[in-house]
Amino acid sequence: MWKVARSAASSLRQSRRRMSTAIPGPCIVHKRGTDILHDPWFNKDTGFPLTERDRLGLRGLLPPRVISFEQQYARFMDAYVSLEKNTQGQPSNIVSLAKWRILNRLHDRNETLYYRVLIDNIKNFAPIIYTPTVGLVCQNYSGLYRRPRGMYFSAKDKGEMMSMIYNWPSRQVDMIVLTDGSRILGLGDLGVQGIGIPIGKLDMYVAAAGINPQRMTPVSVVFHMIMFTDLGLRQPRLEGDEYLEIVDEFIEAVHARWPKAVVQFEDFQMKWAFKTLERYRNRFCMFNDDIQGTAGVALAGLLGAVRAQGRPLTDFANQKIVVVGAGSAGLGVLKMALQAVSRMTESTADSHFFLLDKDVLVYLFQAVLILCLPMLIYAILAALLVGLITKERKGIDPAAAPFAKSHGEIEGLGLGEGSSLIEVVKKVKPHVLLGLSGVGGVFTEQVLTAMRESDSTKPAIFAMSNPTENAECSAANAFKYAGKDIVFASGSPFANVDLGNGKTGHVNQANNMYLFPGIGLGSLVSGARIITDKMLQAAAECLASYMTDEEIQSGILYPSIDSIRDITAEVGAAVLREAIADGVAEGHGDVGPKELSHMCEEETIQYVKDNMWFPVYSPLVHEK
Numbered sequence: 001m002w003k004v005a006r007s008a009a010s011s012l013r014q015s016r017r018r019m020s021t022a023i024p025g026p027c028i029v030h031k032r033g034t035d036i037l038h039d040p041w042f043n044k045d046t047g048f049p050l051t052e053r054d055r056l057g058l059r060g061l062l063p064p065r066v067i068s069f070e071q072q073y074a075r076f077m078d079a080y081v082s083l084e085k086n087t088q089g090q091p092s093n094i095v096s097l098a099k100w101r102i103l104n105r106l107h108d109r110n111e112t113l114y115y116r117v118l119i120d121n122i123k124n125f126a127p128i129i130y131t132p133t134v135g136l137v138c139q140n141y142s143g144l145y146r147r148p149r150g151m152y153f154s155a156k157d158k159g160e161m162m163s164m165i166y167n168w169p170s171r172q173v174d175m176i177v178l179t180d181g182s183r184i185l186g187l188g189d190l191g192v193q194g195i196g197i198p199i200g201k202l203d204m205y206v207a208a209a210g211i212n213p214q215r216m217t218p219v220s221v222v223f224h225m226i227m228f229t230d231l232g233l234r235q236p237r238l239e240g241d242e243y244l245e246i247v248d249e250f251i252e253a254v255h256a257r258w259p260k261a262v263v264q265f266e267d268f269q270m271k272w273a274f275k276t277l278e279r280y281r282n283r284f285c286m287f288n289d290d291i292q293g294t295a296g297v298a299l300a301g302l303l304g305a306v307r308a309q310g311r312p313l314t315d316f317a318n319q320k321i322v323v324v325g326a327g328s329a330g331l332g333v334l335k336m337a338l339q340a341v342s343r344m345t346e347s348t349a350d351s352h353f354f355l356l357d358k359d360v361l362v363y364l365f366q367a368v369l370i371l372c373l374p375m376l377i378y379a380i381l382a383a384l385l386v387g388l389i390t391k392e393r394k395g396i397d398p399a400a401a402p403f404a405k406s407h408g409e410i411e412g413l414g415l416g417e418g419s420s421l422i423e424v425v426k427k428v429k430p431h432v433l434l435g436l437s438g439v440g441g442v443f444t445e446q447v448l449t450a451m452r453e454s455d456s457t458k459p460a461i462f463a464m465s466n467p468t469e470n471a472e473c474s475a476a477n478a479f480k481y482a483g484k485d486i487v488f489a490s491g492s493p494f495a496n497v498d499l500g501n502g503k504t505g506h507v508n509q510a511n512n513m514y515l516f517p518g519i520g521l522g523s524l525v526s527g528a529r530i531i532t533d534k535m536l537q538a539a540a541e542c543l544a545s546y547m548t549d550e551e552i553q554s555g556i557l558y559p560s561i562d563s564i565r566d567i568t569a570e571v572g573a574a575v576l577r578e579a580i581a582d583g584v585a586e587g588h589g590d591v592g593p594k595e596l597s598h599m600c601e602e603e604t605i606q607y608v609k610d611n612m613w614f615p616v617y618s619p620l621v622h623e624k
């Protein structure tokens, strides 16, 4: 609480500095009177100057005293601090939802003020508007729903999408985050309630990348029934071609109206995540955040873990990495890691990656077991059937096949098909243990303790699953059982750990939030036709090189989220430069591809920064 109050004061000082340099241009508005007050984009609440009140027909509709932006800001922060005080001691879910509600009410009322407090206090507010609270919000979305935000497409809209797209009020849209709600964080299929995720991701786009909120759309495409959803259709999910036809129709409609919009696919279940990525990536400017954004963030962290051991980056090829969870994120990470190895050694034969997941047989047993056995027995049996993926495994997903171990590769270690996690860790002695399974606590005390025998001087534990309770282990347990010399990263935020003797176990947040805003922004301002592997690689390398050796030595692999706009500007510029080098940049607005290609590195960063929107009250000019 105290931290928020203190940072509010300093944020306000920073805000003033920024305001004094920025002269906001006028904003054309086609409405008057209460219509303006009810539009969060234009509304300034009590902040409308008297002359503007006269011009826009607002005189008498507001209390007479004009309250400055700074005062409004301070009042909001005071209310937030009071809420923290008043909810002290209450269960954390209740407190988090209360904080989300107060922010959401401001979002619904006055976007300029909302985004300013978000930008200035991103470290405190990211865990509320984004992971982990956003997961809780999605689970409770039907009850929390007050007013629409974003667009919704369902199976009933087949054949109508082209006209529906024109229902969106903004003429220009730059950024779309799309979900089908089928794999929301580690929480499963939440259907239409998953819309909370695109909303949270787009809030991060505004905060980190300065995407103008009037030029973005959160979208839910949902084609199914789910028991606890009040807001969705009560129908089975579409499958096969029927599903793809709908997504095809949606993406064609988007492209027809906004051909330069970047579309981010988010939280699709694995089969559709890969399928849609392959289907659209060479035709549209799109990417899948869970596969590609996560991969870049993980790779940056893994390279940091190599540096933390005092080894050259090329040693990455020798790192033994155990990945738990062969889903969209886990496979995305391994694919990018393998590309990095092949760049370093010109061969992938020597990579030392071990992948564990459920055997498909589990899925066959699942239905029977759930019906016949109590959940505890089911959980134990399911855990027993999770293990090392080898070429012996039947029905292996084609995307996982390149990482399946051959008998020859593992027999010397005494491992085989389905070897358990504890066996693998004990025998491989990995440098890195990385979880993207969505299952909380799979890095048990025994598994973490076995990491003490790692061949690394600084074993790395990445518990990347979200939200917090789905993390493979907590930060405290990681340091307690795996030792004080580990480097630790998690997808959801954990507090740093007090190691005693005045030492701190640093907690890194290995979350794709460090990359997706820069990938989206760099693609947008380069006018990229498509998003290539090299652009994604450039993003990851940029993030990896952001940290100093000193920081890395103290276990800090990622920058503080406080500097997310600067990071995003650099990542965006790296993506832009690679888009030019890769021949996919078509230019943005008045800036053509030739002009872009003549910019030096600093100029690209400045150009990206210049394209970032910053929330200030603009003078409103009424036009009929």
Ligand SMILES: NC(=O)c1ccc[n+]([C@@H]2O[C@H](COP(=O)([O-])OP(=O)(O)OC[C@H]3O[C@@H](n4cnc5c(N)ncnc54)[C@H](O)[C@@H]3O)[C@@H](O)[C@H]2O)c1
Binding pocket: 183, 184, 185, 186, 187, 269, 270, 289, 290, 294, 297, 324, 325, 326, 327, 328, 329, 330, 356, 357, 358, 383, 386, 435, 436, 437, 438, 439, 442, 464, 465, 466, 467, 470, 490, 491, 492, 510, 511, 512, 513
């Ligand atoms: N930190 C980040 O930036 C980030 C990014 C993407 C995804 N995630 C998180 O990672 C998790 C997985 O996401 P995904 O998109 O890969 O989901 P997914 O459903 O595609 O994959 C999860 C995989 O884990 C496997 N699995 C389940 N239980 C397991 C167990 N006990 N041991 C080993 N494997 C097991 C599943 O069979 C599946 O293959 C989610 O919790 C998600 O929130 C985090």
Ligand SMILES: O=C(O)C[C@H](O)C(=O)O
Binding pocket: 131, 184, 185, 186, 267, 289, 290, 465, 466, 491, 511, 512, 513
């Ligand atoms: O949403 C996040 O926090 C990261 C990631 O995209 C996820 O699906 O968990």
Ligand SMILES: [Mg+2]
Binding pocket: 185, 266, 267, 289, 290
């Ligand atoms: Mg995601």
